[in-house]
Amino acid sequence: MRIKSFTGPSVREALKLVKAEFGEQALILSNKRLATGLYEVVGAVDYDLSGQVAVDLKAASNRSGSAGQGNKTSIVNETQNSASSRDSGKVSGASMAAELKKELKELSELKDLCVSFVTRSGSPVSEVFNKLEENLVKNGVDKRLARKILMNTLSGATKDKTADIMYLKACMRKKVYERIKVKDPLAGRGVVAFVGPEGVGKTTTIAKLAAHHALKGKKRMALLTMDTYRIAAAEQLKVYGKLIGVPVEVARDVRELKSFMSSHRDKDLVLVDTAGRNQKDAARMNDLKLLADECPEMKFNLVLNSQTRDESMYESVKGFGSLPIDSLSFTRLDEGSSHGSILNAMVLAQKPIAYLSTGSRVPEDIETASRDRLLSFFMPN
DSSP, rough: EEEEEEEESSSSHHHHHHHHHHHHGGGEEEEOOTSSEEEEEEEEEETTTTTTTTTTTHHHHHHHSOOOOOOOOOOOHHHHHHHHHHHHHHHSSEEEEEEEEHHHHHHHHHHHHHHHHHHOSSSSHEEEEEEHHHHHHHTOHHHHHHHHHHHHHHHTTTTTGGOOOOOOOHHHHHHHHHHOOOOOOOOSSSEEEEOSSTOOOHHHHHHHHHHIIISSSSSEEEEEEEOSTTTTHHHHHHHHHHHHOOOOOOSSSHHHOOOOHTTTTTEEEEEEOOOOOTTTHHHHHHHHHHHHHHTTTOOEEEEEETTSSSSHHHHHHHHHHHEEEEEEEEEGEEEEEEEEOHHHHHHHHHOOOOOOOEOOOOTTEEOOOOOOHHHHHSSSO
8 A cells, every 4th residue: 555645725636636646546544734724635545456456536436425424423523524614714705615615525435435445355454454443442442533543543554564463553552642632730729620420420539639639749728619409519528628627618609609719819729519410401501601701710620430431421521512621530440441432532522631530449549640541541552
């Protein structure tokens, strides 16, 4: 397989360069808009099958017009769709915007056909591709994301390396490692609110972090809670606060919360507990939006259950995405052995990962996320 990237002032112009270099038989592996404003299209030709080129571009394009599109809410296509939306707004004239959208749609379809070819051809490349994909999916990585990672890996491999599973695995680990983002929102001073669905363990997460920073880090802290919905929620936090010597305040609304924040402005860290919310409950989500609007200095950490099924996880990420989320935390890692959902959520949210909760003990069972630790979850050796 010969792979090369081409750039042009538009997707169409870049495609012309692909055709000029590889002919009508080119495979389209990826496309994106560069920071320079140019468009990059990665094309390829495959001569591995009986010396013949794998797929004819025109024939593939014609077939794709009648093929079913499947689930259009995939992680892979979401980035392209959002980029298309942004770019269309910069192009003058409705026809130009429509043309660009059509081109991106066609390239997405061709990319799907390319994946289908690689996985079904029966070639050594397809066998390696399927094995690597199977390993990612087994570890909980969304199949659509796994395929995107693999296609990006193959696009950077020379012909003699496309069937070398150890080489490709090493390249894939490097690509995933580079994509992992981590952040510790409690590394400095400030106010951090923990939000998320009901029952994910926000209060216990706060207690663990408070105990760690107050007892081991010797930081001056205060705990505030706005969870007046759950029975004994405030009392639970007060018990933790008493044990570690940290004051706990209960705020019934944003006005009271701001007053408490002001009275504890001498503290190094102020952690805010919020009531669990269903992201589909517009009224209660609006309460959080009001909190964000009234307290612009506040950081928001979205807490998610690592064992939540993918579609439910995606709904939570999208629902809470209306808030200025600063980072993600994941709980209950001890309850399962497959943690690829963390990578899925991180890619969808485009936010760094802060903390990983690995049990119920306070404060022992929590750790600050690291790229090495997360890579071991998604791609164990």
